[in-house]
Amino acid sequence: MKATRQAVAPTLIEMGKENPNIVALDADLAESTGLNKFGKEFPDRFFDCGVAEQNMMSTAAGLAVSGKTPFVGSFTVFTIGRAWDQLRNVVAYADLNVKICSTHSGVSVGEDGSSHQPIEDIAMLRALPNMKIIVPADFYEAREALKASVEIPGPVFIRLGRPKMPQVYDDDYSFKFGKADVLKAGKDLSIIATGLMVRMALDAADMLQQDGIDAEVINMSTIKPLDEATLIESARKTGRVLTVEEHSIVGGLGGAVSETLSEKLPTPVTRIGVKDRFGTSGPYQEVLKYFGLTPENIVKTAKEALL
Amino acid sequence: MKDLRKHLEERALTLRRHTIRMIGKAQSGHPGGSLSAADIMAVLYFHKLNIDPKKPDWPDRDRFVLSKGHACPVLYAALAESGFFPVDELLTLRTLGGRLEGHPDMRKLPGIEISAGSLGQGLAVANGMALAARLDGRKARIYVLMGDGECQEGEVWEASMFGAHHKLDNVVGIIDYNNLQIDGFVSDILEIQPLKEKWESFGWHTMEIDGHDVMAIVEAFDAVESIKGRPSMIIAKTTKCKGVSFMENKAEYHGKAPSGDELEKAMEELSCIEMIEPDNKEGC
Ligand SMILES: Cc1ncc(C[n+]2csc(CCOP(=O)(O)OP(=O)(O)O)c2C)c(N)n1
């Protein structure tokens, strides 16, 4: 088991060796994000900004506008929360080439509690023009997404998690930015999941299969731009959609899917996620369960949706 | 005077014992900044603050704002020992369904004046409380504890200008100056010196004291009461993880719970009478 955030250090070091324009900035969380290892490898291309995320984000903008490719790291509550205006009015507005490797996302942050559990970041970023959002399902997808982000012009947000989770893919996985991955074909219901919920959606689909329900499982790792074609094709086939995310049901994957389908192919959608409330402290397994972010609850909700 | 010193030193030791037991039990939490602030917290909660645990919402009470919210174990210990909630509840730190969130939640626990966790905001909140006290004609004093790493946040300096501009002499800031943040020594990551001169030039009455000498802390709080027309900042020189020798002055214990032998050794050093069984969990 590996955490998605563990992809940061090895991937950036590998890319940094070939690409001297890659630089990294952190705000006093470099061990947690893994960027301290990049700093050891390339001391003159790493800047620990201290507890000063706003300054970090605008400094990254200055580096980007001067031809560098900065990777900015911190916890998601701070990269998006504290540095929001810098991200909006400097980075995104000018479509600058800043890559945000944002760790400790969602309620799986666990013990640190609600102040450290972002559940609104995807919603905020979706509304930001020029922004691209990738939520990797596992370590391998995180690694490939980080590599791909350098080739994508403009700002890219990569939403990474804290806990070690079971994998979805293996070493050979090839990630395609902007393309949803149909992991299991099915005809009764489309389960669209993102992040660490993808593995759980697959487990849930296995359980549903035993009860005679044939669910399709799609990993929607790129949330913006959304792969509307794959979504619509699946919804047309099954006629019933369930979204699953470790984020608020407001404005995240569930929001994106609902907006697209209601305009292009009205289909009943049920959203699993955090139900418009703040998180809570506890070991991450217990917190995920508390919010119904488990294969068992996906099964239960899917059955209710099909009644 | 001698008795007061002894009394407060004992209270500080009690706060340190609770801190290690709570974090040891949860196997999660921030020992470093809790232990470095234990003496300051003991003076505030057992000598200085005009508060009443039976009336946590009493409008004339003094306010304490923990701006560096991650140090809440020592705040929870001080609140429990003051009678805001049962001491036994301390061992529910960071558990699901408990009131002792990883960072303080004012909607869950009595005695918390403001929820916290995101650094840099407490001083501005304290300024707001101070303005309200002035508008309402109350004598309440507003104390706010910040970290030295936290002083790297821009908002601290926005609030600094504001406090001086509005002559908020009912605000008392304390900086827990342990020269450590998460990634290393503050002086290596992003120097904040000259700190006293910064606050002075921003218009604050500024003092430097030994943050582990309870009488020096008492005297500083007393002294700043006579300062009128501007807010006061007390820079308290401290040692991170003070009280547990092998953890002292080490960045790694900022947010790491001691476990196994380490935990036992830490509890022995603080002569924790009752030992605890830690809940075994993955680390951060
Ligand atoms: C805005 C914000 N950025 C980052 C963090 C993560 N963080 C928690 S504690 C800490 C270091 C704080 O150091 P300091 O203020 O010196 O506290 P102390 O040494 O007293 O523990 C950081 C960066 C945070 N809580 N809030």
Ligand SMILES: [Mg+2]
């Ligand atoms: Mg410090």
